[in-house]
Amino acid sequence: MVELRAQMAGTVFEVLVKEGQQVSAGQTVIIIESMKMEIPFEAETDGVVAKVNVSEGDFVNEDDVLITFG
């Protein structure tokens, strides 16, 4: 299990992947809006999206788990 955690506090702007989807390392999977910036988060390794833990519009704190990869 690999977890993608928020690097900073903000609001979920856009989730770009669905559960069960195959992703590759470096692929942008979620965008967080913080400090009026759109901040893309990339998958660190190849894998399959096991769970999307957040929805668009949610507030997330630094270190919250955003997406879990199988």
Add this chain to the structure above:
Amino acid sequence: MDIYNDKLLEKVENILTGGSKKYHDKLKESNKLFVRDRLIMLFDNGTYEEDGRFANCVESDLPADGVVCAVGKIDGQTVCVMANDSTVKAGSWGKRTVEKIIRIQETAEKLQVPLLYLVDSAGARITDQLEMFPGRRGAGRIFHNQVKLSGMIPQICILFGPSAAGGAYIPAFCDIVIMVDKNASMYLGSPRMAEKVIGEKVSLEEMGGAKMHCTISGCGDVLAQTEQQAIAFAKSYLSYFGANFKQLPKGKESRLPIKGRTLEEIIPKNQNVPFDMYELIDQLIDQESFFEMKKLFAPELITGFARISGQTVGIVANQPKVKGGVLFVDSSDKAAKFIQLCDAYSIPLLFLADVPGFMIGTKVERAGIIRHGAKFISAMSSATVPKISVIIRKAYGAGLYAMCGPAFEPDICIALPTAQIAVMGPEAAVNAVYSNKIAEIKDVKERAKFIQEKIEEYKEEIDIYQLASELVVDEIIAPSELRATLSNRLHYYTTKQISLPSRKHPVYPV
């Protein structure tokens, strides 16, 4: 052969061999080189003159007392070196080990040349503690000397193995720490001690490994994959520096930037969309001239040495691709140390700003973002080397200040046409000023229209030509001209002189 000579040869052979075979085998198992092989690789032609070689030679099992201290040349520059021998009592420090290290520091000071610490040591020899730990020329003196030499001569640490307990302060007081992945470690208390004293179960790698220190603690600056690579990094680093603070940094022959997209193509029109600052830096600097410091630590801010038309420069750049380029506690510390380093050795500073400001929120306030930000601003403000500030896109709030905004006496503040300087971004500003009014408008469409209007008004107010007209920024240029102007200005500014205010030293924010 005469007996005198025989005795000398025998002693020397014993010294040059280092510790016993089983410890040499252990080195090989962990992909480590013997200390003298490291020195051969480090010095020009593999030659060096050694001091205190016979330390503790009456004890046959302590060759050189576990440390090699030498003078030699790297790329033609004389340097001093201290190198632990981990085959001798795990590179631990006895009385003579410490004395040798202190003497090579004194030599480096007298010669005014860089000093390298090749660290691979288990720390103090507890059995010798009275002789080597507390006294006037005990281990504490090594750190005292390091502090005294800081900013006078470059001090470089290559960490090949452990640097434990008190010994961990050697890297801490160096200008740069290069760590070999998997083998290097730095810690005050070993995992065994952590388990005994505080009940924590943790691996060495997790608690004090090279990767941890280069990504999380910030104690490491460069992560090397092999010892050879670590030595190459140290040589490359030295190529940017003069031998001491009185000398100007070394230049090189000018080279063109690597081929790539133009700055116009790299910088997105929408202020809120990130781009990769590395790609932009590549188009400003001579190809293959970038030496990055703390690449893996606080990557929302980029710090590194480079050359523009052969001239050495220290770059401090926001990285909008990571955390939106927002400044945090760690990025502030990273910038402060880098700026101090450049300023100490007369390396001009180039600031490339695209910064939404310092991070806000409970988490960072509790971590002291204000006092950490103050370190960054203080270091930048105190620097008297040529300072060039370039506003690439946004520079909001204290972000403008930290990135050497106009108030901090940059020699020039250049704006690109995409620059946007303000207390805060348009959306945030409109929300702040008109929050009551916005709340009063019930109709959603009306509200959106009102906000949009106010945003447009605000944008006009902070229009970059407006700011240039008021002489807030000194110059606006096309992105395609940036490299050329930086190159010219770095050249013109080499004679910059500033007299410091009369005082002992500032009270540094920490």
